[in-house]
Amino acid sequence: MPKRILYLGGGACTLVALRRIAEEARKAGIEVEHTIVTNSEWHYFPAFFPDVALGEAEPDDVRAPVENMARAYGARLVLDTVTRVDPAERLVETAGGEKLGYDYLFVCLGTRYGWEDYPGLKEAAVHNYTLEGALEMRRALAEFRGGDIVVLVPEFPHRCPGYPFEVLGRLVYHARRRGVKARVRLVHALPMKAALEHLYDLAVTWHRIHEEIGDIEYVMGKQVDHVDPSTKTIHFKDGETMRYDLLVATPPARPPKPLEDTPLVWSKDPRFLETTFPTFRSRSYDDVFVPTDSAMPSVNLPFAGVPVHYAAVAAADTVLAELKGASGPILFPDSMTIVLDFGKTGVAVVFDVEPAPGGVAKTKPYIAAKHPMIKLLKYSFYKGWIRSVKDLVPLHVST
Numbered sequence: 001m002p003k004r005i006l007y008l009g010g011g012a013c014t015l016v017a018l019r020r021i022a023e024e025a026r027k028a029g030i031e032v033e034h035t036i037v038t039n040s041e042w043h044y045f046p047a048f049f050p051d052v053a054l055g056e057a058e059p060d061d062v063r064a065p066v067e068n069m070a071r072a073y074g075a076r077l078v079l080d081t082v083t084r085v086d087p088a089e090r091l092v093e094t095a096g097g098e099k100l101g102y103d104y105l106f107v108c109l110g111t112r113y114g115w116e117d118y119p120g121l122k123e124a125a126v127h128n129y130t131l132e133g134a135l136e137m138r139r140a141l142a143e144f145r146g147g148d149i150v151v152l153v154p155e156f157p158h159r160c161p162g163y164p165f166e167v168l169g170r171l172v173y174h175a176r177r178r179g180v181k182a183r184v185r186l187v188h189a190l191p192m193k194a195a196l197e198h199l200y201d202l203a204v205t206w207h208r209i210h211e212e213i214g215d216i217e218y219v220m221g222k223q224v225d226h227v228d229p230s231t232k233t234i235h236f237k238d239g240e241t242m243r244y245d246l247l248v249a250t251p252p253a254r255p256p257k258p259l260e261d262t263p264l265v266w267s268k269d270p271r272f273l274e275t276t277f278p279t280f281r282s283r284s285y286d287d288v289f290v291p292t293d294s295a296m297p298s299v300n301l302p303f304a305g306v307p308v309h310y311a312a313v314a315a316a317d318t319v320l321a322e323l324k325g326a327s328g329p330i331l332f333p334d335s336m337t338i339v340l341d342f343g344k345t346g347v348a349v350v351f352d353v354e355p356a357p358g359g360v361a362k363t364k365p366y367i368a369a370k371h372p373m374i375k376l377l378k379y380s381f382y383k384g385w386i387r388s389v390k391d392l393v394p395l396h397v398s399t
């Protein structure tokens, strides 16, 4: 009987794991049954959404039909919402009434956005954490005639820890090129000292880049209570308030709904899922792998797409080794590069990675380069990723 592998979600995590297993199993002559369940007909590249918001990319640049990857790698595609995951029973249920069993489960559902935990925030703020959000932010920027732009980070970590620092530079760049007078402020939940520690000291360099760019202010260590869209005011827990003309926010990270009440949630911090390094196998269930981004904080990796890519490869290699009856270490790269666009310039951040006791990782990040060319590198990589999914052809045709 071929092993049944079920992938939840249609993002980078699923694409990378599915591609790896399908290609390698085919070479080894191992039969596998792949099923993808996802609630969108599109495979999105969310890191590209800010480019849509800033008018530097169009919706079709940031998405490709999810069906292409299913067809290319011989997977059954179920377009439906996952409503329940029961790892003890090896069962996944969908809104449409599907009941799906599996031999291996890949949890690739990304991160849910918990806007509701801050009253008024969703109504008041624009964001580029979804394509619809990015298009709304684009409209808001087009109508913006000047004043105070506040980039609000109500909680940390959130998806892509470097994003608020990046977008500050990009917002200043965007306003200047349009001749709009804007003062851009970062209002961050962490105090500066903690932010520097959590952001791995990189924030020091980012701060310097912001000083070069100019027109950026920092207000650190502010806990948001609620936001009043009618008066355009942020209310903080310490009783202070702040007015804004345009509010850009990062959404609080929460576990995907169908996993909320499962042992896959990280007991130390239930905003995230739990995984292990370097196989990305669940601590609770041997047949479940969790290489999606909302699990990265549990193993000390950055909450971003680059580690997801390597995590999906490592999890796929673990399954392949079991399918082949092979043994040997599962390798995670000893360094990863994350590229940031600051508007006027770009920065490449390298994370050296090594295993640490207890099935987690230890990272040592440093800035490898700062150059406007890095912006181009980032843009080309994103464009190439989506282009490659648009151009996918079935494995038996491509070989």
Ligand SMILES: Cc1cc2nc3c(=O)[nH]c(=O)nc-3n(C[C@H](O)[C@H](O)[C@H](O)COP(=O)(O)OP(=O)(O)OC[C@H]3O[C@@H](n4cnc5c(N)ncnc54)[C@H](O)[C@@H]3O)c2cc1C
Binding pocket: 008, 009, 010, 011, 012, 013, 014, 037, 038, 039, 040, 042, 043, 044, 045, 046, 047, 048, 049, 050, 080, 081, 082, 083, 108, 109, 110, 111, 128, 129, 130, 159, 160, 163, 256, 257, 258, 291, 292, 293, 294, 303, 304, 305, 306, 307, 308, 338, 339, 340
């Ligand atoms: C604004 C922004 C900037 C970013 N910048 C960077 C960056 O510079 N560098 C970097 O490395 N990373 C960056 N990221 C993060 C990166 O995009 C994510 O880490 C990556 O997309 C995670 O991949 P994933 O497959 O785990 O999750 P996702 O890509 O979110 O995929 C989740 C999938 O699950 C599906 N899904 C969700 N819930 C359900 C459900 N209940 N039922 C069925 N399907 C469901 C979704 O439709 C989707 O297909 C950024 C993200 C954002 C939003």
